Amino acid sequence: MSSIYYYLSAFLFCLGLLGTIFKKDLISILLCLELMMGGVSLLMILMSRATGVLESQLIVFFMIIISACEVAIGLSLIIALYRKKQTIYTDDIKIITE
C-alpha cells in the first residue's frame, strides 16, 4: 500500500510548479523549487523500490547534492541582487525588458 506515495509525489511536483509560477518574491520561488525537487526524489525512490534498480537511489543521492548547490548559489544571487536593487520581488526586476 505504498501506491498513495505516487499521488503524493505528483501532488508535490504540481504544487511546487504552481508556486514557482505564481509567487512574487524570489525566496518563495526557490522554496517551491525545493518542493518540486522533493516530489521528484520521492518518485525516484518509489521507482527504485518498484523495479529493484539501485541506480535510482544513487540518482537521488546526487540530486540532493545538486539541489544543495542550487540553493546556495540561488540564495547568494538573491543577496547580491538585494544589495544592488534593494528588492527581491520579481515585479521590480525588469532588467531585460527595460
Added chain:
Amino acid sequence: MISDILLTIITMVFALMVVFSKKTVVSALALLMTLLSIAMIYFQLGTLFLAAIQVLVNAGAVAILFVFVMMLINLEQFENNREKGKVKLVISVLAVLVIMGIFALIINNNIEVLTANNIPDNSMKLLFDKLFSVYYLPFEMATVLLLAALVACIVITGHEKAHKVELEESHE
C-alpha cells in the same frame, strides 16, 4: 497502511502551507517540515541512508539557509512577525504530530530492523559498493561541484570592497 495515509496527509498539509502562506518565514519552516516528512517516507520505504541524508542535508542545512538569508535581507514583513494565536496553535500541533509520528515509526518497526546487520536486502552495502566502484567518477565530480558552488557563493556575495574600489577609481 494507516501510517502511509497519515504521512501523506501531513506532507500534503505542510506542502500546501509552503505555497499558500502569506509570510515567507512560515513557508520556509513549512518546507522544513515537508522535507522531514519526506525523510520519514524514505524511512518507511526502507531506504535508511537516503532518509538520513535528507534529514542532514535538506532539512538540516538547506531549510536553515533559507531562514538565515531572510534574516540577512530583512524583509518588510519581518516588522510584524508575531503570528496570530490560531496559526501558532496549528503549527505547533502539526509539529508535535510529526515528532510523534517519528516515534511511532521507530516503535512500530522492530528495533532489530534498525541495526546495521539487518538492513532489508543489505541495500546500503550494495549501494556503497556501486557508489565507490562503478560510480566513483560521478562521486568525485559531485565533490568538485560542491567546491565550485562554495567558490561561486564567495565570489558572488563577497566582492563588495573590490567593487567600491572600482567605483572610486572610476569617479577619480
